[in-house]
Amino acid sequence: MRRSQAGDASAYKELLETAQVLLRVYAKGLLARMGISDAVDDAVQEVLLAIHLKRHTYDPERLFTPWLFAIARYKLIDFARARRRLPSEAVDENFAAPQSDEGAAVDLEALLAELTPKQRDAIRLVKLEGLSVAEASEQTKMSQSAIKVSIHRAMKELKEKIRGEHR
Amino acid sequence: MSDETIDRLVADLRPVGRALSPVVQALVWSVAAAACIVELITLRYHCRADLAYALERPSYVLGVLCLALIAIGSAIAAIQSSFPGRRVSRAWSRAIVLLSLVYVGNLVVSAIDFPWREDLTVGLSSLGFQCSLTLLALSVTPALILVLGCRRLASVQPKGTGLWLSVAFASAAACGLGLICPLDAPVHHLVWHGIPVIALALLGRGVGPRLLHW
Numbered sequence: 001m002r003r004s005q006a007g008d009a010s011a012y013k014e015l016l017e018t019a020q021v022l023l024r025v026y027a028k029g030l031l032a033r034m035g036i037s038d039a040v041d042d043a044v045q046e047v048l049l050a051i052h053l054k055r056h057t058y059d060p061e062r063l064f065t066p067w068l069f070a071i072a073r074y075k076l077i078d079f080a081r082a083r084r085r086l087p088s089e090a091v092d093e094n095f096a097a098p099q100s101d102e103g104a105a106v107d108l109e110a111l112l113a114e115l116t117p118k119q120r121d122a123i124r125l126v127k128l129e130g131l132s133v134a135e136a137s138e139q140t141k142m143s144q145s146a147i148k149v150s151i152h153r154a155m156k157e158l159k160e161k162i163r164g165e166h167r
Numbered sequence: 168m169s170d171e172t173i174d175r176l177v178a179d180l181r182p183v184g185r186a187l188s189p190v191v192q193a194l195v196w197s198v199a200a201a202a203c204i205v206e207l208i209t210l211r212y213h214c215r216a217d218l219a220y221a222l223e224r225p226s227y228v229l230g231v232l233c234l235a236l237i238a239i240g241s242a243i244a245a246i247q248s249s250f251p252g253r254r255v256s257r258a259w260s261r262a263i264v265l266l267s268l269v270y271v272g273n274l275v276v277s278a279i280d281f282p283w284r285e286d287l288t289v290g291l292s293s294l295g296f297q298c299s300l301t302l303l304a305l306s307v308t309p310a311l312i313l314v315l316g317c318r319r320l321a322s323v324q325p326k327g328t329g330l331w332l333s334v335a336f337a338s339a340a341a342c343g344l345g346l347i348c349p350l351d352a353p354v355h356h357l358v359w360h361g362i363p364v365i366a367l368a369l370l371g372r373g374v375g376p377r378l379l380h381w
Binding site: 004005009016020050052062063067068073 | 172173174176177179180181182183184185186249250251252253320321323380381
């Protein structure tokens with residue numbers, strides 16, 4: 001995200017693609033709890049647009065995922081409200097819920113649990129915690145190319161898994 | 168479909184400057200709010216005639232200081248809560264509540280020395296309504312600046328943000344009102360200066376979701 005804020009298009013594309021995978025899982029779970037199951041694509045697009053418009057509010061010194069899921073929760077509830085005309089009280093209860101979002105974490109953890117330990121570590125450190133490949137390499141004692149390969153394979157597996165669930 | 172969206176967003180990518188930290192933004196707002204309030208006092212109202220004398224009284228200085236700190240602290244909280252993924256810590260909230268209690272406690276202590284009959288007569292007089300109107304007038308510009316500042320960010324807790332920002336601008340206005348209002352009766356301060364702040368805070372909490380929707 002730091003590079004995206006500086007205008008790096010390739011880093012931004014990679015970030016949005018990764019976010020899209022995570023958001024799909026999250027949106028599916030959250031919208032299903034609100035009784036909406038046929039609009040995950042539309043909802044994810046709304047969240048991606050919100051991320052784009054509010055990217056200046058991200059502080060690279062902090063973790064990326066709390067920022068991402070806070071925006072996602074807000075926009076998904078907004079989306080659900082528009083779709084179902086939810087009473088504002090129902091939505092406010094959701095606002096009052098903890099922002100770490102246990103539901104999303106459980107879904108995400110379940111998905112990550114299906115990866116190999118190396119892939120899981122690589123995804124967690126680089127994609128979720130926002131470390132550079134070099135920093136992740138140092139922390140896991142894996143080579144930088146092994147980290148990149150693990151991320152590539154993990155992302156491919158995650159996409160296939162989500163597409164499979166989505167069908 | 169999302170892949171097309173991603174391509175469009177990437178094509179639209181421009182470098183963005185990161186938002187300033189909540190503390191810096193709140194300090195900028197405080198300076199701007201103070202300037203607006205002082206300007207309005209100079210143009211439309213007048214400082215109380217005995218301001219120099221009042222400033223020698225510790226209870227008066229403590230009251231004004233508490234309101235100023237509540238305004239700055241609440242502005243920091245409002246801006247902090249306008250950043251997705253961040254929350255106002257309990258310690259921060261408690262500090263602001265503590266400052267409010269010090270303010271009320273200071274009024275209660277002042278009431279001990281104040282002739283109670285005069286205090287009640289002055290305090291409950293409808294003349295105080297003018298003070299509430301002045302407080303509202305003083306709060307308009309600081310409120311606009313703070314709402315626009317928070318809207319530029321992305322509040323995901325609009326009720327909380329609405330509450331904090333209302334407390335901030337209402338306290339700033341009450342602080343300015345302290346420079347105008349010549350009445351020192353503690354009941355007057357509690358009723359005509361304090362209740363509008365609480366009312367604005369509740370109103371802000373209520374309209375926050377609409378006002379800060381993005």
